[in-house]
Amino acid sequence: MTAAPALPQLPKAPTGIDGLDEITNGGLPQGRPTLLCGSAGCGKTLMSVEFLVRGIEEFDEPGVLMAFEETADELAANVTSLGFDLKQLVADKKLRLDHVHVDRSEIEETGEYDLEGLFIRLGYAIDSIGAKRVVLDTIESLFSGFSNQAVLRSEIRRLFRWLKDKGVTTIITAERGDGSLTRQGLEEYVSDCVILLDNRVINQITTRRLRIVKYRGSTHGTNEYPYLITEDGISVLPVTSLKLEHEVSNEVVSTGVPGLDEMFTRGGLYRGSSTLITGTAGTAKTTLAAAFAAEACRRGERCLYFAFEESPQQLMRNMRSVGLDLQPFVEQGLLHIEASRPTLNGLEQHLVTLHKLIGQFRPQAVVIDPISNLVSVGSITEVRGMLTRLIDYLKVQGITALFTALVSGRSANQEMTEEGVSSLVDTWIHVRDLEGIGERNRGVSILKARGMAHSNQVREFVVTHEGIRLLDVVIGPGGIVTGASRQTQFLQEQAVAVAAQQEIERRERELERKRRVLEATIANLRTEFESVEEELRRSNQEEEQRHQELSQARQQIAAGHNARPGNHSAAAPANS
Amino acid sequence: MDEETWELRLYVAGQTVKSVTALANLKKYCEEHLHGRYRLEVIDLMQHPQLAEGDQILAIPTLVRKVPSPIRKIIGDLSNQERVLVGLDIRPGLHK
Known part of the structure; x- marks a missing residue:
């Protein structure tokens, strides 16, 4: 992919069918025939009609539908349920329906012939609207109409060659055969792209699956992909999208x-x-x-x-x-x-x-x-x-x-x-x-x-x-x-909690008691102290008084032998 | 017996060997068995491709018997006389 000089890729014609372009990496090989085979009820016709209609509506590529089994009216009626208005497209000259009726009972073969008539019809249909897409549904019907198999096979081979030369993207549908992809071995003529449709019933539930058997010159999904016929056409569901790169949110x-x-x-x-x-x-x-x-x-x-x-x-x-x-x-x-x-x-x-x-x-x-x-x-x-x-x-x-x-x-x-x-x-x-x-x-x-x-x-x-x-x-x-x-645990825990609470309360009471005892003791001691202090103070006073009296007496003795005035003078400082 | 005029159409695509042979064969049989009672139209699809759809032509050459009904088709170069006569429902000898 990253190689600088990109090699020319195989040109592809997008089908516009949900999911099919994804698994074919872009569509069917452009300008080449694709074989679409499957058993009855697989939706071969539907898929090819959708290929044409989408081609017209989405890619502006007119188409020719050559139906060998159903008439134009039947076809138009059958796909109305999907919202495809074939008649309108025909009127707009975008689509051409050509019903080819082959009935052996009406035809007598004498000698040499070829299918130039078919070529002329198809060529005329393609040229009249400038078609880019062609569907042949189901070309195998020719095998029941003509007995000369050798001529038929060589003509079919020529037809596919001719379609390729005309450069129209073609879908050829074919019925699934026993042990081979198609009943008449058409796969040997179509070598570019083969898609197999399958209708399987498992446990009473039907699942339709699609597989790309081969796709020359292109990579493609190799798995079996379930597909559905919905009200909006065919929807092929790729099993997983190929990349993991979605945006993420941090919310x-x-x-x-x-x-x-x-x-x-x-x-x-x-x-x-x-x-x-x-x-x-x-x-x-x-x-x-x-x-x-x-x-x-x-x-x-x-x-x-x-x-x-x-x-x-x-x-x-x-x-x-x-x-x-x-x-x-x-x-x-x-x-x-x-x-x-x-x-x-x-x-x-x-x-x-x-x-x-x-x-x-x-x-x-x-x-x-x-x-x-x-x-x-x-x-x-x-x-x-x-x-x-x-x-x-x-x-x-x-x-x-x-x-x-x-x-x-x-x-x-x-x-x-x-x-x-x-x-x-x-x-x-x-x-x-x-x-x-x-x-x-x-x-x-x-x-x-x-x-x-x-x-x-x-x-x-x-x-x-x-x-x-x-x-x-x-x-x-x-x-x-x-x-x-x-609950039990809860109750137990509750009991434990209550006990713990009670214990705390008990301790607090104890402490209070102790404090009160202590306070009483402190008061006692204080009283005791006070009485001791008082006593001490009183004895100190007495001591001091005695001391003063003693010193007065000494002064008196020192001042003279007059005891009376000495008493007076000594009394003065004592009173002051 | 039936004096109906037969209407025959021969579809060809260009002047191929098969077409030329078919036309020659057809003319011979008609002159032999339906002298004066047939109308033959040769349509070259190379020139009128739009006409192919109407008669559901696939193989070339194709001879279509429009009248008398029912429509019958014979494809090939008409080299097998017996089969052409059977196919066209012409009973030889009836008009001899």
Whole structure:
């Protein structure tokens, strides 16, 4: 692809048929014949008519349809249901229908002949409208009309050569033969491109498949691709789109259950990611899914809910019982519940229905509840293939998707999810029964979440009439406890707490008592101290007085022997 | 018996050997068995390709018996006289 001087690519004529151009890398070989073979009821005629009509409408390439089996009127009537107005196209000189009638009973062969008449007719039809595309449906009818096989074969060989020389892109349809691609071995004449259509019934369900057997000079998808005949024509569904390069969003949206959001470090799911909820019967998968849908609607987004088990009314009634009222969202046109039985259609039909509804409704969120029911329609591989395509489609569209899947058995390794879609989804939430002694509780855990850390705990949750509530984690001696054990644990813890409280109160009282004792002791001591102090002070005073009297006496003695005036003079400083 | 005029059309594509042979053969049979009671029209599709569709012509040369009905077609260079007569439903000897 990156080689600088690009070699001329094989010119291709786009078919305009959904998906076919994708697997042929651009269309059928331009100016060359393509053989379209398949058994009865495969849609050979339809596909070739669509090739012509799309060629006219989308690529402005007029076309000639030479029908050997059906008359122009029959053909026009048959494809009206697909919205193709052949008569109008004929009137606009964009299309030419030529019915070739071959009836052996009317024809007598005598001697040499060739099929120049056919060439002239076709050549005239092509030239009259400047056709670029030709369909011969089904040229094998000639084999029943002419007995001279040698002439016929050489003429057919000449015809294909002639068509190539004329440079018209041709589709030749042929009936599938036993052990060979076509009944008359036409494949030996058409060597450029051979497409095989197949109609298979497995378990009473029909799936149509298309395979490109060969395509000379071009790469092409080699797988068998399911295709459908829808109201808008043929739709070939490539198993997966070839590249993984969709845009991603960094925005996080809520799951609708606050507790569950908290289990993700970023508080929810990435927008545009896909989430799988697995669980055994009765583990509230639908409730989780409905919560997700309701949350999306609450954000003002449109949500498409595919219910494969319940009718919309039943779903809404049931969800009302857990506090999820979906009715207003339905009335506002934000929520669309599409309920159908999985067995109603083949897988591919389901896929197309999904595609179509998504195309019409343009939702930001899609819920499929449950995908495991689809297994009843096809094998796991097929369901996986279909879901791969679906998830791919949703991702490319940036739609946040949530699927539920019922798993059986107690083990967490379920074939459906193991081989199925678990590797395709970004987030996997598992809800399970935590069966203890005499009771069942529900636990939710996150098995994986691409691009964000998440809780590793199994959280117990209850479905209340206000919705789903995750309970706090309670760790008992044997790990996380649930249900009645949780209650017991709770009561025990309560008792312990009460005891602890009482102990604290007792200690406080004790302390108070001690303080009071201490304070009393302190008061006693103080009183004691005061009395000692008083006594000390009094004895000090007495001492001082004695001391003064003594010194007065000494002064008196020193001043003279007059005891009386000495007494007076000594008294003066004492009184001052 | 039936005095109806036979209407025959011979479709050819150019002056090919087969066409020329067919025309020569046809003229011979007609003169032999339907003298004066036939009208022969030769259509060259090279010049009038649009006429091929009407009579559902595929093989060249093709002889079409328009009248008397039903329409019958004989393809080939008409070299096998017996088969041409059977094909056209001409009973030799009837008009001898």
